[in-house]
Amino acid sequence: MIDKNSPLPIYHQLEEGIKKKIESGEYQPGDALPAERIYAERFNVSRMTVRQAITNLVNERYLYRVKGKGTFIAEPKLEQKLTGLTSFTEDMKARGMEASSKLIKFEIIPSNKRLAQQLHINEHSPVYEIKRIRLAEDIPMALERTYIPANLIKGLTENIVKHSLYQFAEDKMGVHIKSAKQTLEASMANKEETKYLEIEDQSPVLIMDRISTLDNGIVFEVVKSTYRADRYKFMIELNR
Amino acid sequence: MIDKNSPLPIYHQLEEGIKKKIESGEYQPGDALPAERIYAERFNVSRMTVRQAITNLVNERYLYRVKGKGTFIAEPKLEQKLTGLTSFTEDMKARGMEASSKLIKFEIIPSNKRLAQQLHINEHSPVYEIKRIRLAEDIPMALERTYIPANLIKGLTENIVKHSLYQFAEDKMGVHIKSAKQTLEASMANKEETKYLEIEDQSPVLIMDRISTLDNGIVFEVVKSTYRADRYKFMIELNR
DNA sequence: TTCAAAAATTGGTATATACAAATATGTTCA
DNA sequence: TGAACATATTTGTATATACCAATTTTTGAA
Known part of the structure; x- marks a missing residue:
């Protein structure tokens, strides 16, 4: 031993x-x-x-x-292992639906204060802003906004974003996402959300915020997703 | 010092x-x-x-x-504990708040079709219906409705419910909850919810449904909780 | 046999010491 | 100046020891 x-x-x-x-x-x-x-x-x-x-x-x-x-x-601890909360694509596949996404914005912008704080970078530092609509069977399900520090992942192109961002990060940079913190809350759709999700004003929506961290502790991305409440339900399975 | x-x-x-x-x-x-x-x-x-x-x-x-x-x-810890299968009480404690609950209904009723299906029992079989308001610092945070097959846990009293139901189940019956399936969705408050949660009509709310299963595969409870969207956020931490 | 005291066992606290490994700083020499 | 080396500082690992505090076991006397 x-x-x-x-x-x-x-x-x-x-x-x-x-x-x-x-x-x-x-x-x-x-x-x-x-x-x-x-x-x-x-x-x-x-x-x-x-x-x-x-x-x-x-x-x-x-x-x-x-x-x-x-x-x-000790008694085995219930909780701790959350299976579930997989990616949108995997999630849809599990439900037997065809998942797709439409890129509507891909730019480098200066970070605002809040974003800088979440990403542990200086205010006004450049970040990628990637805005996508997630669809299932061609019906809009969610509006997703991803922010990544620009100096963290150079040479990111629209094309890459269309494929897997995580895959690119793993292959080209050798970094792995170690943990993610997510929050889920209910809210009402704002103007942008009603437009892209094709829902009425003041419709209830689910907002998921995710902050992903790498092995080395560096914050990799901040993702803000807005899901249509009438079409999307989060499933969380807890085992011990 | x-x-x-x-x-x-x-x-x-x-x-x-x-x-x-x-x-x-x-x-x-x-x-x-x-x-x-x-x-x-x-x-x-x-x-x-x-x-x-x-x-x-x-x-x-x-x-x-x-x-x-x-x-x-270290950076101040904002959200250490995951809101997984931890109870409302533990959850609030982790956030440094005083949790309490108000029992508003405790009855045995015949199960309807949907409930019977979820609990894997016959329709009209008796179930406990336990309705509680969950408060943090005396502010209503959630309306919680728990349904448990009556023949599964005999001699349940109001008093026990006021303490820990899980503890009672473990101690007196020697059963352990093995897994739980939860779904989370956004919705708008109905009449009952607006009343107990002291919010306006049509306010957005988070609805969590949980089905808990015992070691032996028997469904133990079905819980439907409605959380105020303006006061409650679910936090989920994922680690590799 | 019964019960109380003593001894043994277990984790809890605290000290002193030694060297390893990673990092920062200073110094020397080309 | 700048790179290479030596030195100092910091946390990390490991040992040996001592006594305290709570609990269990053993002992021995009534």
Whole structure:
């Protein structure tokens, strides 16, 4: 379980080892973990090193400690893994519909204050503004506005945008999106939205804001999407 | 800042002290925290003790460390927790708000066709109907209607509903919720919703439908929640 | 047998120390 | 000036040790 010559820290190896036993079911919720001093002796490492591994797992909710009693396997955490919230294209495909998109704007503009803040760049710094209409079976479903710092991804063309932006970023720049924060809220359509989505004024719409971050922590994009409430429903599946 | 005779652990005192300086604005995001050895010397404690305090703050996202450079004040955390299957109460707590709820209906009614289908029971079978208003800081945020098959959970009382329904189900029945399917859509408030949520007619609202399933595959509940669009935003965090 | 005291076990706090690894700074030499 | 090297500083990993606090187990006397 422990290789002292490994470049990986001992506490990390121990952490992974314990995690694996939990996930495989060898350690069941409620079970007591061997005492810290036992681990220390068994692997001939310091108790403090064992503690470091266990502390991390406690922080990640895999374990919990009770003073004087021991350390125990925690109940698996419901939530955390949201499957779903896939891309529009995938989403439509899953519903058996033909997805397409129409590019209506592709420009470099100076960022305003709010955008600069979200993208962690200076105000007025150039950003790509990509505006698209998302359609399913040729019916407008959403208006999508994407903002990407211009200096982050040079040589972006309309053509690329028509294909996969993420694919381009991965292939040419070797960057991967690590996480995304999304918010969903209800609102009423503004003028631009009613126009492109072909809905009446004051119709209810769903607004989704997404901020995507790369492996290295750099904010890659800010996306603001407006969905027709009468045609679109978000599905979120939660498993444990 | 540090009282060695206090019953509170030193690392905890240090933790609170640093946190206070961050929250008061004395330490600004991006600022470097004094080095660990500086703190150790200044308060005449071990560097390891300082590390324990800082490690906790790093885990809570108040600080972040860069090897060889130092420890820095993190950007203020706006939206840490995802609104996934976390309860309204937890959700509000995460946002630093006081959550409460008002029970406005608790009855056993015969299920209609649609409900029976969702719950996988026969039409007209009895179900609990629990109607609640969810409040944050005494402001109505959502109207929540929960439906549970009556034969699934006998002896449910108003009092239990006021506490935790899930807790009751886990403790008394030993059942765990395994998964949930949620849909989110925008709509306009109907009469009942405008009344309880204290909003104007035709206001936009967010409607969340949830179907929760137990370990054994039995559908446990159907929840229909209507959220005020002007006060509530769903946050979803996705990580790779 | 019963119950209270003592001992053992477990996690919690704290110290001192050592070296590794990444980064920043200063210095030297071409 | 500018590049290469050495040095200092910072966090990261790991060990050994000591005692505290809560809990469980064992012991022993009534």
